[in-house]
Amino acid sequence: MRHLERGENEHEGRREDGAGGTVGDPAAEPAPVALPDEDSFTVPSAWRRHLHPRRGGIRRTTAPIAKDADDQVRDRLGAVADRIERMLRNPASEKHLVEAARAHLNGSPDPRGAAVLAAATQDWQSGFAVFADAWAASHGLPFAARAVVELFETYPRWNTHGVNGDDWWIETLPEGDSEWLTSTRRSTADRVRALLAAADEPAYRETVAALAGCR
Numbered sequence: 001m002r003h004l005e006r007g008e009n010e011h012e013g014r015r016e017d018g019a020g021g022t023v024g025d026p027a028a029e030p031a032p033v034a035l036p037d038e039d040s041f042t043v044p045s046a047w048r049r050h051l052h053p054r055r056g057g058i059r060r061t062t063a064p065i066a067k068d069a070d071d072q073v074r075d076r077l078g079a080v081a082d083r084i085e086r087m088l089r090n091p092a093s094e095k096h097l098v099e100a101a102r103a104h105l106n107g108s109p110d111p112r113g114a115a116v117l118a119a120a121t122q123d124w125q126s127g128f129a130v131f132a133d134a135w136a137a138s139h140g141l142p143f144a145a146r147a148v149v150e151l152f153e154t155y156p157r158w159n160t161h162g163v164n165g166d167d168w169w170i171e172t173l174p175e176g177d178s179e180w181l182t183s184t185r186r187s188t189a190d191r192v193r194a195l196l197a198a199a200d201e202p203a204y205r206e207t208v209a210a211l212a213g214c215r
Helices: 002-012 045-050 069-079 081-089 096-103 111-117 130-140 142-151 179-198 201-210
Strands: 154-160 164-171
Touching: 002 142, 045 081, 045 111, 069 081, 069 130, 081 096, 081 164, 096 111, 096 164, 111 142, 111 164, 130 142, 142 154, 142 179, 179 201
Parallel strands: none
Antiparallel strands: 154 164
């Protein structure tokens, strides 16, 4: 009897198809599968301290301009004052670089001249980031940014002559030359970029305009 009841119940749960057969209830639709987002990337928190600050990028705290930046630069230039003078007097030095450096030394701020003087302090141990701070503090961010560009294009050269000292001159760095030298100046670019990331909008736009001719 139980067997017959079970059979009747099963029969009630079926219907006839068009061919005279029977089919069961339609199966439930499978749930859609969520695909992973392969177009977005979230920077891990541990990586953030390694990122260079960039305007519009991930927010990072930018260190304020060093209060003694001008003093540090003055000391560095003073330590190589004789070298600078010999470099500027050398006929092998490119005239437009000498003129720019003289103008800056004589009180007429010149980004190219500032870069020439900074390049003359090259000692393979000290970086140039402090120059970026001094330029920004004394002349503003647009000037500092222009000076950084000029620094990447300025190359101090020298020959050693024993007891007679080094023969220094200054020239424009040939395009694609001395990658190892330009790497020593990257700290200035990183520093100016960090300052720009924290700058107000007018200062940022003024700097962009100042660099328009350098692109």
